[in-house]
Amino acid sequence: xxxxxxxxxxxxxxxxxxxxxxxxxxxxxxxxxxxxxxxxxxxxxxxxxxxxxxxxxxxxxxxxxxxxxxxxxxxxxxxxxxxxxxxxxxxxxxxxxxxxxxxxxxxxxxxxxxxxxxxxxxxxxxxxxxxxxxxxxxxxxxxxxxxxxxxxxxxxxxxxxxxxxxxxxxxxxxxxxxxxxxxxxxxxxxxxxxxxxxxxxxxxxxxxxxxxxxxxxxxxxxxxxxxxxxxxxxxxxxxxxxxxxxxxxxxxxxxxxxxxxxxxxxxxxxxxxxxxxxxxxxxxxxxxxxxxxxxxxxxxxxxxxxxxxxxxxxxxxxxxxxxxx
Numbered sequence: 001x002x003x004x005x006x007x008x009x010x011x012x013x014x015x016x017x018x019x020x021x022x023x024x025x026x027x028x029x030x031x032x033x034x035x036x037x038x039x040x041x042x043x044x045x046x047x048x049x050x051x052x053x054x055x056x057x058x059x060x061x062x063x064x065x066x067x068x069x070x071x072x073x074x075x076x077x078x079x080x081x082x083x084x085x086x087x088x089x090x091x092x093x094x095x096x097x098x099x100x101x102x103x104x105x106x107x108x109x110x111x112x113x114x115x116x117x118x119x120x121x122x123x124x125x126x127x128x129x130x131x132x133x134x135x136x137x138x139x140x141x142x143x144x145x146x147x148x149x150x151x152x153x154x155x156x157x158x159x160x161x162x163x164x165x166x167x168x169x170x171x172x173x174x175x176x177x178x179x180x181x182x183x184x185x186x187x188x189x190x191x192x193x194x195x196x197x198x199x200x201x202x203x204x205x206x207x208x209x210x211x212x213x214x215x216x217x218x219x220x221x222x223x224x225x226x227x228x229x230x231x232x233x234x235x236x237x238x239x240x241x242x243x244x245x246x247x248x249x250x251x252x253x254x255x256x257x258x259x260x261x262x263x264x265x266x267x268x269x270x271x272x273x274x275x276x277x278x279x280x281x282x283x284x285x286x287x288x289x290x291x292x293x294x295x296x297x298x299x300x301x302x303x304x305x306x307x308x309x310x311x312x313x314x315x316x317x318x319x320x321x322x323x324x325x
Contacts, residue, residue: 001210003275009051009209010268011285013043016067017265018293019076023066023083023097026297027244032083036097037064040239041207044264045170046071048212049138052220058106058124058137060117063098064170064238065110068140072107074100077296086303093306094314115141115148118167122154125163125229136220138166144175146189152197155231159197162228166219169233170206176242177250194231206234207264210271237262 020040026032039046046067053059061068069079074090082089083097090100101109108124111117121139128135145151146169158165169190173180186192194201200222204215212234219230237259241248248256272282315321 001213003272003277005051006210006268006272006275007277007281007285009047009213010265010272010282011289012047012071013209013265013268014286014289015076015292016043016047016070018289019070019079019296020066022076022080022293022297024240024244026080026084031301032097033085034096034098035243035245036066036083037062037243038238038240039064039067041237041259041264042170042172043067044209044212044268045140045168045206045234045236048209049140049168049216051209051213052217053136053138054134056106056133057135057220058108058121058128060108060121060124060137060139061100061110062114062117062141062145062170063110063112064142065100065140066097069100069102069107069110072102073105074102074107075296076293077299078102080296081300081303084300084303085305086300087306087310088300088303089306092310092314094310115145115150117141118145118150118154119157121165121167122158122163125158125165126161128164129161134164134224136164136166136223138168140168140170142175143169143171143173143180143184143189144178145169146180146193147175147184152193155194155197155199155229158229159199162226164223164226165229166216166223167229167231168216169231170236171233172236172238174238174242174251177246188233190231191233199229199231201231201233203233203235206236207262207267209264209268236264 020038023036050071059072078090085093098112099110118139121137125137180189191201191203205211269282312321
């Protein structure tokens with residue numbers, strides 16, 4: 001990866017981090033209704049993986065999916081407006097934080113039901129294989145989903161049919177509030193289970209955007225060549241609690257500090273400086289991200305509320321809600 005590409009990925013991560021901070025602040029101001037599940041700390045997984053994928057590949061994410069939506073083309077303004085229930089939101093205020101979707105870029109949704117989207121990704125991969133498009137379906141999920149039946153069903157079918165699918169576990173050590181290690185028989189909840197289905201299981205530093213990009217690119221080439229699915233376990237850590245109502249006091253202070261020192265942005269910034277990129281060039285990328293998010297917040301604040309008549313549009317693929325038998 002050359003420095004220009006790495007700088008672009010750094011700026012994208014900085015943009016996502018700023019947007020997450022804005023979502024946090026807007027929630028505290030009472031402008032974001034419901035809850036939010038922030039992905040601050042997970043940015044390198046979404047950005048690195050997306051950089052390794054084609055534009056027409058399918059992506060499925062969890063309710064902690066702001067970073068994936070923005071990595072696949074959603075703007076901070078679209079996402080923040082959605083969180084604030086504005087008409088200009090990514091889903092016209094129908095989805096909120098947990099259901100960010102941008103079908104035009106094949107970001108096929110964030111799903112609140114743990115593990116529910118893994119079989120959907122298998123279906124998308126099967127469709128791609130039948131049509132011979134060379135597309136890949138990528139399902140991102142948390143470590144807790146590895147103890148859900150849908151995880152095992154999805155891996156099994158993907159392996160049986162040798163589908164072009166990639167299953168990426170964002171292992172942040174906690175399944176909501178419970179340490180994954182306390183309730184799982186193997187140390188690597190995703191990667192250690194892949195061999196049971198005859199598919200590769202790998203582990204990567206999920207906070208290193210270069211490592212993620214390189215690993216996903218290699219596994220994507222393998223899947224497109226017809227060699228079947230793979231499981232990638234990306235080790236990371238969320239900077240906030242499970243949701244905005246969770247102060248995360250159950251996490252040991254020394255663990256939190258250790259992971260905060262392994263921040264995805266700091267790692268990428270260090271790589272850039274080491275490669276000879278001037279520090280003010282990196283700082284300028286931060287400042288551009290800050291400006292974009294500041295303008296996005298202002299635009300979302302001033303956007304109109306949704307028209308109640310919109311409630312019955314887009315229920316079906318034809319754009320309407322009329323019942324058909």
